[in-house]
Amino acid sequence: MVEAAAPPPGDLLFHLAIGSRFENVEIVQIVLNDALERLGVEADTRHWIDLAVREAVANAIKHGNRGDPDKRVEVCMCRDGEEVVVRIEDEGTGFDPRDVVDPLAPENLLRPDGRGIFYIEKFMDGVEWGVRPGGGTVVTLRKRVAEAAPGAAGPAGAGEPPRTDPGTEERTR
Amino acid sequence: MKIDSRQREGVTILEPKGKVTIGVGDVALRNAVHEAVAGGSKKILIDLSGVTTIDSSGIGELVAAFTTVTNRGGKLKLLHLPPKVQDIMQVTQLITVFEVFDDEDEALASF
Numbered sequence: 001m002v003e004a005a006a007p008p009p010g011d012l013l014f015h016l017a018i019g020s021r022f023e024n025v026e027i028v029q030i031v032l033n034d035a036l037e038r039l040g041v042e043a044d045t046r047h048w049i050d051l052a053v054r055e056a057v058a059n060a061i062k063h064g065n066r067g068d069p070d071k072r073v074e075v076c077m078c079r080d081g082e083e084v085v086v087r088i089e090d091e092g093t094g095f096d097p098r099d100v101v102d103p104l105a106p107e108n109l110l111r112p113d114g115r116g117i118f119y120i121e122k123f124m125d126g127v128e129w130g131v132r133p134g135g136g137t138v139v140t141l142r143k144r145v146a147e148a149a150p151g152a153a154g155p156a157g158a159g160e161p162p163r164t165d166p167g168t169e170e171r172t173r
Numbered sequence: 174m175k176i177d178s179r180q181r182e183g184v185t186i187l188e189p190k191g192k193v194t195i196g197v198g199d200v201a202l203r204n205a206v207h208e209a210v211a212g213g214s215k216k217i218l219i220d221l222s223g224v225t226t227i228d229s230s231g232i233g234e235l236v237a238a239f240t241t242v243t244n245r246g247g248k249l250k251l252l253h254l255p256p257k258v259q260d261i262m263q264v265t266q267l268i269t270v271f272e273v274f275d276d277e278d279e280a281l282a283s284f
Binding site: 021022023025026047050051054055058062103104109110111112113115116118119122 | 261
């Protein structure tokens with residue numbers, strides 16, 4: 001039995017445990033979007049959070065748990081002040097984010113894989129990688145959110161696009 | 174995820190609709206491109222206007238399709254990128270790899 005990490009700070013909005021199947025990514029997406037909508041997070045920001053969480057959950061299934069459906073991926077989300085915090089945990093053997101390649105390097109540009117972590121770090125405001133007690137990877141994603149304007153028909157508030165400054169620290173998996 | 178395929182002026186136009194994401198649309202896109210290539214098509218245009226979500230797996234399939242077609246002496250181009258798909262391709266500098274069009278006639282004339 002793998003010991004779960006301590007709950008994230010703030011008000012818990014949901015906690016899911018899914019088997020390692022890609023179709024379960026859709027379940028996470030539905031629950032995540034519902035929680036973000038209830039918080040009043042505007043549509044553009046919801047989209048980028050959703051994409052980052054998709055990538056993290058897919059990584060946990062594929063690279064962490066190696067697709068073993070008996071191994072679980074846990075996803076929880078909370079509100080911490082002006083941020084939403086999403087934590088994804090797997091039961092794998094862990095990984096070092098420094099080992100992943102730079103997808104912007106010319107020699108990697110046409111690789112079909114290796115962009116997941118890059119997108120996660122691009123679309124979120126903060127990403128922390130850690131080791132789960134008992135083994136596995138824990139990734140904690142943070143995003144500052146603005147509430148949609150009351151009665152707004154579409155996206156409102158801080159509908160920020162992904163940052164376009166790749167910087168030097170992005171890595172992918 | 175559904176992919177329509179049609180021919181116009183010697184070009185195979187693929188129209189994926191919905192999510193092109195891991196375990197959902199990525200394999201379908203791969204199969205559609207392979208089917209077109211196996212059928213002898215060397216000119217492929219992917220119309221992405223119906224794509225609602227794409228992730229790194231979907232982007233990876235577009236890159237793999239580009240490489241597959243190019244290695245066989247063909248050309249693969251993109252049409253009608255939704256803004257969020259464009260953003261995703263922009264941040265990974267893939268917008269410099271693909272020829273992208275907003276107008277179908279113009280895209281067809283470019284082959």
